[in-house]
Amino acid sequence: MMGRGVNCAVAFAALMLMALPMMLIGLAVLAFxxxxxxxxxxxxxxxxxxxxxxxxxxxxxxxxxxxxxLPDEARTPAMGRLLRQSRLDELPELWNILRGDMALVGPRPLLPPTIAALGRAGATRSSVRPGITGLAQVSGNTLLSMEEKLALDLLYVQQRGMGLDLWIMVHTPLMMIRGEKIDSVLLEKAHAGGHNR
Incomplete structure (x- = not known):
């Protein structure tokens, strides 16, 4: 997997490049x-x-x-849905990378009660830094069940490495352009390896 130095360098460069877009997004959030x-x-x-x-x-x-x-759907306006679908709402997480809380690639960070409820799987999942994007995000994301996401997260923990991180980073923008699609091959591999508990 990519080291802290690489993560920080990429996050810093991205923050510099995205400074103006982030300012405009912030103004849009303030207005809407x-x-x-x-x-x-x-x-x-x-x-x-x-x-x-x-x-x-x-x-x-x-x-x-x-x-x-009110339910999330009722509280999320069109602009909020656009931010989520494009994943632009996650840009400030680059700051979390610089602080050492997160990495570019890894399982998405979950709430404390959710991790506690996962037991041993939660501890295994937390053995790596959470990421802005991850294997579950490029393999179906919102189309997956919580069990399927967990299986993919555990598969990532077991097989993590520079090659897998680069593969996920390449497929993240492709997923954003083409839309979410379940990767049945990876999902079967995760379940076959028992990565669901």
Whole structure:
């Protein structure tokens, strides 16, 4: 897998290149969703340590008469859906890479209760830094079940290396252009190896 030096160099270069687009996205979020511009949430990283994930906000804080948040679909306007589908909402996570919380490639960071519920699989999954993109993201992402995503994440942990990281990084923009599609070959490989628990 790519070392910290490579991750930081790529993240820094990307932040420099994307500074203007990120400023424009921030202004759009402010105009359509209001403050705060950034969404912050506690997630689990390497070794089970918690960190604060930073993303562009994509949902409104709309609540019902009882004060409970409405379903995600009702709180996500068209601009928020566009940010999520294009994955532009994740650009601030480049800062998480520079801080050492994340890597370019790895399993997506999950909430503490989710990791705890996974037991041994959660600990195995947390043996690598979480990533902005990962094997599950280029193999079906939202089309996959939680069990399928976990199987692919565990397969990545077992087979991680520079070659696999580069393959995922090449396929990430291709997925964004062509749309999500389940990679049945990789999924079968993950399940055949018992990477689902």
């Amino acid at each position: 969703l209001g403050r705060p511009i950034l969404f912050r949430q506690r997630r689990i990283g390497l070794g089970g340590r918690a960190f604060e994930l930073v993303k562009f906000r994509s949902m409104r804080d709309t609540r019902d008469a009882a004060g409970q948040p």
